[in-house]
Amino acid sequence: MKRDPIIIIVAAMVVTAMLVFGFHMSRRQSDQARLEGSNLQGKPAPDFELQTPDGKTLHLSDFHGKGVLLNFWATWCVPCKVEMPWFVELQKQYGPQGLQVLGVAMDDANPEDIAKFAKELGVNYPIVIGKEAVGDAYGGIPFLPATFYVGRDGKVVDKIYGLKSRSDIEDDVKKSLAQGQISQAQSQKPSQN
Amino acid sequence: MVAWLAFAQDDIPGKKIPSVTMSAPEIVSITRGKPGTVSLHFRVERGFHVNSNKPKSEFLIPTALKVNPPTDIIIGKVSYPAGEDKSFPFSPDEKLNVYTGDFSVDVVVRPLASVIAGKYAVHGELKYQACDNAACYPPKKIPVDFQVKVVKGAAPVRRNPRQSPHIHS
Numbered sequence: 448m449k450r451d452p453i454i455i456i457v458a459a460m461v462v463t464a465m466l467v468f469g470f471h472m473s474r475r476q477s478d479q480a481r482l483e484g485s486n487l488q489g490k491p492a493p494d495f496e497l498q499t500p501d502g503k504t505l506h507l508s509d510f511h512g513k514g515v516l517l518n519f520w521a522t523w524c525v526p527c528k529v530e531m532p533w534f535v536e537l538q539k540q541y542g543p544q545g546l547q548v549l550g551v552a553m554d555d556a557n558p559e560d561i562a563k564f565a566k567e568l569g570v571n572y573p574i575v576i577g578k579e580a581v582g583d584a585y586g587g588i589p590f591l592p593a594t595f596y597v598g599r600d601g602k603v604v605d606k607i608y609g610l611k612s613r614s615d616i617e618d619d620v621k622k623s624l625a626q627g628q629i630s631q632a633q634s635q636k637p638s639q640n
Numbered sequence: 641m642v643a644w645l646a647f648a649q650d651d652i653p654g655k656k657i658p659s660v661t662m663s664a665p666e667i668v669s670i671t672r673g674k675p676g677t678v679s680l681h682f683r684v685e686r687g688f689h690v691n692s693n694k695p696k697s698e699f700l701i702p703t704a705l706k707v708n709p710p711t712d713i714i715i716g717k718v719s720y721p722a723g724e725d726k727s728f729p730f731s732p733d734e735k736l737n738v739y740t741g742d743f744s745v746d747v748v749v750r751p752l753a754s755v756i757a758g759k760y761a762v763h764g765e766l767k768y769q770a771c772d773n774a775a776c777y778p779p780k781k782i783p784v785d786f787q788v789k790v791v792k793g794a795a796p797v798r799r800n801p802r803q804s805p806h807i808h809s
Contacts, residue, residue, distance in 0.1 A: 522699040523769055524776040526730040553778075556699070564699055589657075590775040609774035610730045 486586075487603040492517065492595060493584035497551065497575035500558035500565075505549075505575050508601070513547040514623035515597035516616075519577065519588050521554035522564045526610035527592040531568045533613045537620055538572045544624055545599065548572035553582060553591060594619075598626025658688040658770035658777050665786040671793045673753030675716055678786055680705070680745045682766065689738040690768040692723025696737050700769070701779050705745050707764035712755040713788070715762075716748030729773050751790040759789050 487493075492515070494508045507515065518534060520527035531550075538548045552561045552574055565574050582588035585595060586606075596604040596619040604623045607615070663681045670676030684690055691700045707715045721744060723737035749762070762785070769779040 521776070521778075523701045523779070525700070525728075525734070525736065525771065526774055526776060529731050560699070590777045592775065 487595070487606065490603055491601050492597040492603050493581075495578075495581045495584070497577065497581065499573060499575055500562040505573060507549070507597070510547045510549065510597075511601050512599050512627075513545045514541075514599055514620065514626070515595075516546065516548045516620060516623065517551065517595040517597060518548065519551045519553050519582065519585070519591055519593040519595075521552060521591050522556045522561060523554060524591040528568065530592060530610060530613075530616065531565075531570060533616060535569055535571050537617065541620055541624065546620055546624060550574040551577040551581065553577040553588060596620070596623040598623050600627030602626065658772065658780075659685045660690060660766065660768050660770070660780075660782060661685075662766070662782065662784060667759065667787045667789050668749070669789040669791050670749055670751055672751045672755050672757065672790050673793065675748050675750040676788070678747045678749055678762075678788065680747065680784060680786065681742065682739075682745065683742050684740050684770070686741075688770045688772050689726070689728075689736075689740045690770045692737045692739055693720035694723065694737060696735070700736075701767070703739060703766065703768045705747070705764060705766050705784060707747060707762060707784070709749070709762050710760050712752045713760055713762065713790075714750045714752065716750055718748075719746040721745075728771075749788050751788070755790055757790050757792050759787050761785065761787050 492507060494506055496504055496506050498504055507517070516534065516537070518527075518530075520531070534548045534550075538546060550565070550570065550572060554561070556564075558576060561574060561576065585593070590608065592608075592610060594607045594616070596606070598604045604626050605619045607619065661683050663683070665678065665680055668676055668678045690703050693702045693704060695702055703720070705718050705720075707718070709715045721739070723739055725735040726738055726740070727733070727735050745766075751760070764784040765781045766784050767779060767781045770777045
């Protein structure tokens with residue numbers, strides 16, 4: 448049986464177009480999922496439940512009403528090690544004003560090593576052991592450090608990937624302390640009526 | 641201006657995904673029962689560094705090769721190059737021992753004397769953890785595959801026993 452070459456060419460083109468379309472759509476869907484996680488600015492910070500190295504459970508929502516500096520880090524990340532002493536200082540300086548630094552360790556080191564690392568750096572804020580699902584909720588965390596600044600209202604004020612200067616970090620701390628303060632003050636204001 | 645922009649974009653952490661690649665290794669002929677060395681050549685992408693095999697801190701992840709040889713092929717010493725002590729903008733006072741650019745790892749391979757001559761595929765993986773000037777990327781493994789050609793040794797030279805100069809009757 449002889450087949451028309453034009454039909455074969457058209458069929459091949461249709462199959463190719465369908466494959467390209469399918470590939471494009473699947474890529475778009477995965478990009479969309481990541482975008483939803485990474486495009487958090489102004490949106491509520493995803494809540495999570497994670498364990499500290501000594502087994503206590505912490506939720507992000509435990510710190511509602513505070514400005515939260517949520518830092519994703521790892522023991523193998525040298526730039527993370529550079530900024531952790533700055534977080535210690537900022538926690539001392541701005542803690543009384545409502546700042547809460549929270550470190551999420553995103554590595555496979557055992558909890559004892561994570562605690563030892565944090566102790567060596569004099570960390571004075573809680574550390575929890577991260578999970579991939581939490582990283583995904585925050586946009587995938589493709590590299591470290593990654594820091595999210597959460598306002599007192601629980602919404603993401605800013606996100607910073609990679610190491611930034613101490614003054615940049617301090618500016619974001621001030622922003623997270625300021626966000627939600629006005630609305631909170633308004634809700635606490637006694638009624639004039 | 642365009643060049644500066646390209647450079648600036650290279651400096652943005654996460655703009656590029658770090659990669660370590662292995663160039664296609666030569667097939668090394670090794671006489672069975674004897675050791676031979678296979679050199680594996682790797683390249684760290686520009687703008688990134690990986691820890692050497694002996695980083696300066698216990699918390700840093702060393703670059704390490706793991707080889708799973710076929711039966712009758714023994715893997716001996718794996719030799720890593722010395723890293724370079726370098727400081728980076730994120731920590732100018734601290735020197736890290738790293739590999740950048742090209743580096744080679746030598747693997748001693750010894751086929752058992754009983755192995756059948758021929759080509760043997762050896763598989764493994766290189767684990768590394770890369771950083772750029774402002775961020776670090778999760779540890780990664782790349783497949784490492786190479787072949788060795790096991791050859792028979794030269795036939796031993798048979799020497800006739802020395803003839804006695806004396807005539808025996």
